[in-house]
Amino acid sequence: EFGFRLPSAVDNRPLTFEEFDQHINQVVFVSATPAAYEIERSTQVVEQVIRPTGVLDPEVEIRPTQNQVDDLMEEVRLTIDKGQRVLVTTLTKKMAEDLADYLTEMGIKTHYLHSEVETLDRVEILRDLRLGIYDVVVGINLLREGIDLPEVSLVCILDADKEGYLRSNRSLVQTIGRAARHLEGRVIMYADQVTQSMQNAIDETYRRREIQRQYNEDHGIEAKGIFKAIRDITDHVRIAAEEKTEYDAGPEMPKDEMLRLVKELESQMKAASKALEFEKAAALRDQVVDLRRRMVGSDEEELSQFAAVAGRPGPIRYGRSQAGGRNRRRKYQK
Template identity: 50%
Template sequence: LEKEVAALEKSKKMIEADRLKKRVLNDLEMIKEVGYVNGIENYSRYFDGRKPGDPPYSLLDYFTYSYGSEWLLIIDESHMTIPQVRGMYNGDASRKKNLVDYGFRLQAAFDNRPLMFDEFLQKKPRTVYISATPAEWETERAKKQIVEQLVRPTGIPDPKISVRPIEGQVQDLIKEIEIRAKKKERVLVTTLTKRTAEDLSSYLTDKGIRSQYLHSDIKTLERSDILEQLRGGEYDVLIGVNLLREGIDMPEVTLVAILDADREGFSRSRTAFVQLMGRASRNIYGGIIVYTDKMTTALSQAISEVVRRRTYQLNYNKKHNITPTTIYKPIRTKLVIADDTEGLRGIADTGNVYAGADLDRITADALTTFDKKKLLRILKRQMKREADNLNFELAARIRDKVKDLG
């Protein structure tokens, strides 16, 4: 602490130096008195006895300590998981740099981090990568040790693909949705942007179609509830960007529609197309409609792959006299039941203290101009109060909310 405070003072960062000194001394006092403080993990290097830069301990170390090299690591959806593991360290370091530079944390906070990718590779044992669309990295690493599992126990082949022009795609889509809605079947639609997903959902609702959109701005638990509401019949169609890919398993879905499929981009890659098309392979009546005016390389490769897998399954079914059967999957109960009477408090009460959950529920669209001005004054006072109490994380969240509302 003394060393880092001196370094900040030498750089003429007197406010940051004072902030760091107060924060750490307060944390030390809390740890001494109650044995814990919020953010204690940022001091983990001292508790662990690690040197600066040493990798943190993880479950990999636990299993290695318990079983030596006699354990197996299985990485599901490896085409997504491996890039996430690769990027975790840099993302964490970028966030911690601001905290350290502005005197919110000691440099020891850098060592409360994810593993670097090279560290992960050194620690992991024998590994099985699982993916319907493995990336080049896993393929090269596995070399010839690649096993394809194309046969489904249910006998359901990959769905048929219909390619249609972009002109009139929305009206054509409405007809297809209505056909399936009468049969109490569900539809997934993928668009290019969040704005398009929201606008299309509103348009379909105006046409009397029960629709909902799903994208990254919707919180995780809400996404799960929306998916279950689709399965339960509250909606007939769900519209999304790139969230309708991995890990979504809904046997009620009989159609996946891909709008503007000839546009290039991450959500229009071969991997994305194959994953999207796979969402219709849980039901024996599953189908895919691709709206495009040209056959891009990624789209052509994806269609060829799906056709190859479909042909393989059909031949297997014929050879072994298998009749395809739609899978059955129970609808889970809600993870969290929201209580509308709690959470966001009345704006007129100037004595309010807003916690994290309250901040998440505040949106500019739900406020009048008068209420917004009043709420901004309340939040700014609370932000200063939280900073004075060294609760910098909540103060930063309030600051971000003030920016959003401003």
């Protein structure tokens, strides 16, 4: 019943969602796109539709899927001629890659984006889109949430009438929102029929658009686009990796304590690397290197004693002699 744990440990675990739900009393849900769970359990919904910039939600147009790639390419060229950017959403990774390759062959600077692209590469691709290195990015559901690209004025949704997770009402609203930062924002849905999800997303978009338009008219607001600085977080990682971190262990630190500290820092460095905290990992690496240099001056007998105190078997060697040390020790023990 308790798996491999003792019955006494059954309470020392995180609560299940159902158990957590029983413990709460008053809750405030905060979301740009609340799901059915939040809506059904809310006695009051407070909307924040009005933008201080006055920018309206994008216009949405539905076009047939026949010759959709040719039509897409024509719209992309018209948008690029204005110095603006384009996002295209597909249903599969293969389609995203093939479409990106085709647009590239046609002379359009394009890149694809999906879950198999490494995290830092995704950041660089989106930064390059804003800089104009790419004019088009083709992706799947990664274009839905958390992407703020003021330069994007056109979002094209291929196979918009294919009902499913990627073409649900909530997903379509989020995808349409990627063009809501630009004064000339537009969305083109390629579909042969209008699904209920499409209709709901379009109705919601035009409802918000009308609210903003009326507010602008009542208060004399002229819509203005936003300017957002282009930052590259990978620069911070590279700088942290190249910088030498000064670390003073103290002249009076016993060498057995120094060895324990090295072990602890190595453990923290590996944990930071797995958690993608590259700046922290680089700083910890510099500290480990500095401490190892301090220990290189000790003779083999001292290091063996320190290793035993720190819980590590046999002599510890640093530098070139360290490579293969474990294998050699196993060989001698045999």
